[in-house]
Amino acid sequence: MRQGSRRRLCLLPLAFFASMSLADAPRVAAAADLKFALGEIAATYAQQTGSKVQISFGSSGNFARQIPQGAPFDLFLSADEDYIFRLAAQGLLRDRGRLYAIGRIALLAPPGSPLPVDGQLRGLAATLADGRLQRLAIANPAHAPYGRAARAALEHAGLWQALQGRLVFGENVAQAAQFALSGSAQGGIVAWSLVRSPELSERGEAALIPESWHPPLRQRMALTRRASPEATAFYDYLQQPAARAVFEHYGFSLPAR
Structure with a gap:
């Protein structure tokens, strides 16, 4: 499927892996847009190495x-x-880490929504103008990078001010996607990586928003000062071809190695 095409999707609730009950497993803080991609990588890593990681998904901020x-x-x-x-400058990380992916955003709407789905947001503008759109979900721009990207795209389209009072803020981009599909809103601007998940089917329609409409979502990872050898091993694995292929499958652009 080409990137610009629409997809049918179904959002499952956020859940941690069973490996999180292991007290000695490395603890990973991961942006919510990685829910499905990193989950798949971690499961494969556990199968291949016998080592598991504890993953908490949420707002990067x-x-x-x-x-x-x-x-x-x-x-x-x-x-x-x-x-x-910023964390590296405070001496809290081993170094400035590695760029692992560049994300994209998409407009999402459930079946029956009055919101037509197109990446140029023309349908959003039309339904907003004629009063059919009541709520649009995005991640909170105050602390969620995907929320800031959504705001930038809406500003580019000249819709940000008109949407004031109609925006529903998710704590993170995965929650914004849940709001977009659950009836709390008539659609939303969410991470393309969530849209591409095989777990999402028959619950909505989505289209990519041009990447030139928002600052690039440059996603970086780093080990903290307390990182264990097991965490270092997983960090190294995330830079290998198998893990990079999963990120690419979920719609991320990959940095040059």
């Missing part, structure tokens, strides 16, 4: 605040590389 407060994470995969740079 929230994780960036928790780590200086002592949150016991070994590895941080952020959806915004600036959070990594």
Whole structure:
């Protein structure tokens, strides 16, 4: 399927892996857009090595605040590389880490929504103008990189001000996708990596928004100062061809090695 095509999808609730009950497993803080891609990578890693990781998915901005407060994470995969740079400048990370992916955003709507789905947001503008659109979900721009990207795209389309009072903010981009499909909103702007998940089917329609409409979602990862050897091994695995192929499958652009 070409990137610009529409997809049918079904969103499953966020859940941690059973490996999280293992007290000695490395703890990973991961941006919510990685829910399905990183979940698949971690499952394959466990099968191949017998080593499991504990993954917490959420807002990159929230994780960036928790780590200086002592949150016991070994590895941080952020959806915004600036959070990594700031933590590194505070001496909380081993180094400035590695760029692992560049994300994209998409417009999403469930069946029966009055919102036509197109990447240029013409349908959004039309339904907003005629009063059919009541709510649109995005991640909270205050701390979620995908929320900031959504705001930038809406500003580019000249729709941000008109949408004030109609926006529903998710704590992270995965929650925004849940709102978009659950009836809390008539659609949303979410991560393309969630849209491409095989777990999403028959619950909505989505289309890519031009990447030139928002600052690039440069996603970077880094080990914290407390990282264990097991965390280092998983960090190294994420840079290998097998893991990179999974990121690419979920719609991420890959940085040159």
